[in-house]
Amino acid sequence: MNRYLKLLCLPPLLAALAACTTPAQSPEETLPGQPAPVEASDNAPLVVPDLNALRDTPARKLAGRFQRANWAEMPGWSNDDLSNFWPLFVRNCRGLMRQTSGNLAAPARATPRAWQPVCAAAAKLEGTPMDAAAVRQFLQMHLQPWQLNGADNRQAANTVTGYYEPLVRGSRRQGGVYQWPLYGVPEDLLTIDLGSVYPELAGKRVRGKLVGKRVVPYDTRASIEASGKRPPVIAWVDDPVDNFFLQVQGSGRVLLTDGPDAGTTMRVAYADHNGQPYVSIGRWLIDKGELRANEASMQNIRAWAQRNPARVREMLNANPAVVFFREEVVTDPELGPKGAYGIPLVAKRSIAVDASFVPLGTPVYLSTTWPSSDRPLQGLVFAQDTGAAIKGAARADLYWGFGDEAGAQAGRMKQRGQMWVLWPKQAGEPTAR
Structure with a gap:
């Protein structure tokens, strides 16, 4: 999804709504001269290249430590409802079979050659009814669970937060209540891959712009607003707080309410960011004495903005970071935006x-609890997104889906969790490219 991901540094509700977040990495890149991968229809056959046709790239070291485990060691494994899981597994195989680029600035991916036999076996089952029992049998026949451990070689436990895709009201034209822009990528934005020049900085990128012969940091939010040359605007939103928190999530849907497209919904997906550090507007309001720490919810931030319309820009400009978007068509309302792996996200899967611990594209068994409770929340998921605030062994952000209910669950999510990585039996320990 390439969004801001939550680094929870305040109480849970404040953290979810006004989180100390940092931008995610860019999506997996294609090989030079190749077109970007096209997302195939769920009804299209799964095409798996011959093993010798999958060009390998140098291995990337994973920070995680893996311990061979049994299926029975994963709590709740037999209770996970896999009745609708097979199409998701096939779609993930399409991603696994993409050629790796060898670009060290992109997130680490599961090794395609390791997965080729498993995905080939899945392709042979095309047309075969795959109920929950058949899916479970296939997974247990072809995959091996590996417990994810920390540096102390004990099972890692870490924070599991949540994110979602919000809906806002907007227009393609500025006017009336539609005064809050969602920007496209500026023409003068430079993204510099430091690892291409200094190998020891692999994975590090900086954003900036060219002023004369010097590359300088890109403009802050305030500088962009004050500039006579703004980035292109994809849509104008009717509420500044909705606009802001859509940027926090990094992707969302816009219900267009006027003009020839009135009544239609478009998706705005993360495209890039200005490289500036994120500052929480909730923390800014607390520091200014405008709200108490236990009051910094989205509702109270919105109410403050309505009471103080002359200070809304001051509040927003306290955060110098800006996310830039691209427009996408919503082809299937049940699917989320594409994550950093280039695969549409699916709620709770x-x-x-x-990705330095769990490479993208890897099936993962996640054991955690429901938001603000001790009720088990356990099941198979796919590692399909990244974020600079999601760091460490077993750290995860669970995608809850679209809309207000998903937002309510995501906003309360700050649980502890553990992971088991599922990997092809014949391939040994998990590896990355």
């Missing part, structure tokens, strides 16, 4: 991970 997709997570963001630290």
Whole structure:
């Protein structure tokens, strides 16, 4: 999804709504000269290249430690309802079979050659009814669970947060209540891959712009607003707080309410950011004495903005970071935006991970609890997204889906969790490219 991911540094509700977040990495890149991968229809056949046709790239070291485990060791495994899981597994195989680029600035991906036999076996089952029992049998026949451990070689436990896709009201034209822009990528934005020049900085990127012969940091939110040359605007939103928190999530849907497109919904997906550090507007309001720490909810921030319309820009400009978007068509309302892996996210089946521990595309068994409770929340998910605030072994951000209910669950999510990585039996320990 390439969004801001939550780094929870305040109480849970404040953290979820006014979180100390940092931008995610860019999506997996294609090989030079190749077109970007096209997302195939769920009804299209799964095409798996021959093993010798999958060009390998140098291995990337994973920070995680893995311990071979049994299926019975994963709590709740036999209770996970896999009746609708098979199409998700096939779609993930399409991603696994993409050629790796070898670009060290992109997040680490599960090794395609390791997965080729498993995905080939899945392709042979095309047309075969796959109920929950058949899916479970296939997974247990072809995959091996590996417990994810920390540096102390004990099972890692870490924070599991949540994110979602919000809906806002907007227009393609500025006017009336539609005064709050969602920007596209500026023409003068530079993204510099430091690892291409200094190998020891692999994975590090900086954003900036060219002024004369010097590359300088890109403009802050306030500088962009004051500039006579703004980035292109994709849509104008009717509420500044909705606009802001859509940027926090990094992707969302816009219900267009006027003009020739009135009544239609478009998706705005993360495209890039200005490289400036994120500052929580909730923390800014607390520091200014405008709200108490236990009051910094989205509702109270919105109410403050309505009471103080002359200070709304001051509040927003306290955060110098800006997310830039691209427009996408919503082809299937049940699917979320594409994550950093380039695969559409699915509610409660997709997570963001630290790809240096769990490479993208990897099936993961996640054991955690429901938001603000001790009720078990356990099941198979796919590592399909990343974020700079999602760091460490077993750290995860669970995608809850679209709309207000998903937002309510995501906003309360700050639980502890553990992971088991599922990997092809014949391939040994998990590896990355």
